[in-house]
Amino acid sequence: MKRKINLLPFAVIALLFFLINSYVLSGIHTLSINPIITPVFWTFITIVIAALIYSILRMRDNGMDMIFKIATHAFLVLLVAELVFILFLIPLDIFHLITGGSRNIYWVEFAAFLFTLTIAIFIYGIIKGKYAYRVIKHTLHFDDLPENFDGFTITQISDVHAGSFQNPKAVQRGIDLIKAQRSDLFVFTGDLVNNKAEEIVPWISYFSQIKAPYGQFSILGNHDYGDYIKWESDAEKRANLQQLKQYHAELGFRLLLDEHVELYKNGEKIILAGVENWGIGFGERGDLKKALAGTNATDFKALLSHDPTHWDNEVKKLPSKVALTLSGHTHGMQFGIEAFGLKWSPVKYRYAHWAGIANENGRFLNINRGFGFLGFSGRIGIWPEITVIELKKSGI
Numbered sequence: 464m465k466r467k468i469n470l471l472p473f474a475v476i477a478l479l480f481f482l483i484n485s486y487v488l489s490g491i492h493t494l495s496i497n498p499i500i501t502p503v504f505w506t507f508i509t510i511v512i513a514a515l516i517y518s519i520l521r522m523r524d525n526g527m528d529m530i531f532k533i534a535t536h537a538f539l540v541l542l543v544a545e546l547v548f549i550l551f552l553i554p555l556d557i558f559h560l561i562t563g564g565s566r567n568i569y570w571v572e573f574a575a576f577l578f579t580l581t582i583a584i585f586i587y588g589i590i591k592g593k594y595a596y597r598v599i600k601h602t603l604h605f606d607d608l609p610e611n612f613d614g615f616t617i618t619q620i621s622d623v624h625a626g627s628f629q630n631p632k633a634v635q636r637g638i639d640l641i642k643a644q645r646s647d648l649f650v651f652t653g654d655l656v657n658n659k660a661e662e663i664v665p666w667i668s669y670f671s672q673i674k675a676p677y678g679q680f681s682i683l684g685n686h687d688y689g690d691y692i693k694w695e696s697d698a699e700k701r702a703n704l705q706q707l708k709q710y711h712a713e714l715g716f717r718l719l720l721d722e723h724v725e726l727y728k729n730g731e732k733i734i735l736a737g738v739e740n741w742g743i744g745f746g747e748r749g750d751l752k753k754a755l756a757g758t759n760a761t762d763f764k765a766l767l768s769h770d771p772t773h774w775d776n777e778v779k780k781l782p783s784k785v786a787l788t789l790s791g792h793t794h795g796m797q798f799g800i801e802a803f804g805l806k807w808s809p810v811k812y813r814y815a816h817w818a819g820i821a822n823e824n825g826r827f828l829n830i831n832r833g834f835g836f837l838g839f840s841g842r843i844g845i846w847p848e849i850t851v852i853e854l855k856k857s858g859i
Contacts, residue, residue: 494572539839594633599849616644621684621790622833637847642674667713680767723754738766764785794832
């Protein structure tokens, strides 16, 4: 017998949406009193709500299919645009409630302009922003870097989430940008897929183009373990993970599972280690001590660890210094602003470090903003990232 679905949350959402839209409609009526506006407006809102509820109800059997994505994105874009509209309308109404005046039509027009602009920005983020790849370069100085590795370059990407891709030409542009960096080493820091190993299959010929003189190395992220969907059996879930590991090999990536490799250049070496996913709230699978077993405290060590909370809670406190940790996971929430000296995203309220470089006591962390996207099929202000890090010996 099928489990009954609790409709109360949907009713609450519908009520709140009704109240928000009633207020928005009052703002529209300030600009126009055409009688056709009201029925057209509520017909549109009813369609959006009905599509959202329908898509959620059928998600159990159909997953997050195209109907679900269209309905949820339409609802999200409309809701955010309306909240922006209200944000500018409420202060005006409070002022006039106190003074006894009426709404200033120019202020309402400005709020309407921001409403339209918000929708346009979201549409750009959905159509173009999610493939607007950026190369971000960092030069980091280390006292303990072997001299022969001075100038050594690493290209990092993270969070591919191959199951979300729909535009082969755009993805190829990203791959070409990675190849154009001609770095000494390439690393991928987890979340190759959303849930299932098969998601990467259409994209193997793309990501297998990436080559570097010192190799291509990868780790697993929290989504790679298949924890977020229902499996017929534990055996099926384990087989999926094993298949994903095989796909890493087909991509030409050496998957590091709580282990390390030694990279040599002119008789000197650095350590590259990789751990399974370790993250607060996302499974603490990785074994850092195992990954670094056999290394010395004096070795220059770089670590691939998907979740940056690992660095905060374990890596930076380790007696045997890990000079550089490369992570991803946060996506910068795919929404925020990084311009004009500002750096903000809602994800900052979850992660102390959510993008770019952090440094404590000579121990560096880089959080890549992600190559792909998940959930919201777009990016606004936080663009997909290809990181290039140049290692420099201090004093040279």
